[in-house]
Amino acid sequence: MGNYPTGVTVVTTVDENNQPIGLTVNSFASVSIDPLLILWSIDKRVGTYELFAKTEKFAVNVLAGDQSDVCSLFATKGTDRFSNCEWKLSENKLPIISGAAGVLECKTFKTVEAGDHMILIGEVIDIQSANSDPLLYHRRKFGKIPGQFYL
Structure with missing residues (x-):
């Protein structure tokens, strides 16, 4: 599967105390x-599994080509991810x-x-696009491919 190139996202939601949670997802x-x-x-087996399994909404943040540091941050255990990056709550109360x-x-449709x-x-339920090149993952490396890859 490592030879199949994929986009890189950070999926986010909030817990029962409205604290942001998120993880890197490809x-x-x-x-x-x-x-x-x-x-x-x-x-x-992921620590946030139960929170995501019962959430009613989540956001898929498609990382930009220059956000490999954000990708690594949200893939690292034991760190306060949201205090180490810039983020905001949307009108839908999602990070x-x-x-x-x-x-x-998104609102959860089915699991x-x-x-x-x-x-x-x-x-x-809402889409935002910055019209920038996405971050891609291939053979354990991150990078971007210049071109017209927009949402």
Whole structure:
């Protein structure tokens, strides 16, 4: 699977105390146009699994080509991720990473058990696009491909 290039996202939500949580995710894909649905998956062993499994909404922050540091930050355990990056709460009360190439705010549409992961399907309720090149992951390396890769 490491030879398959993917985009890189940070998926965010808030916990029951309205504290932001998030993690780096590259298992992101489009599902449907009508209604507009996307999906991503989370490992059941991740510390934030229970929070994401029961959340009613989440944001998919599509990282920009110059955000490999944000990717690493949200993939690192034991660090206060949100105090080490710029972000804000959206009108939908979801954490949005500043400088992202795009953001898809979603309400949870369905969850599907899939082995040691859970697939979360979200119905897109808001889209923002910065029209910048996305961060890509291929063979354990991050980078961007110049071109017209926009949301």
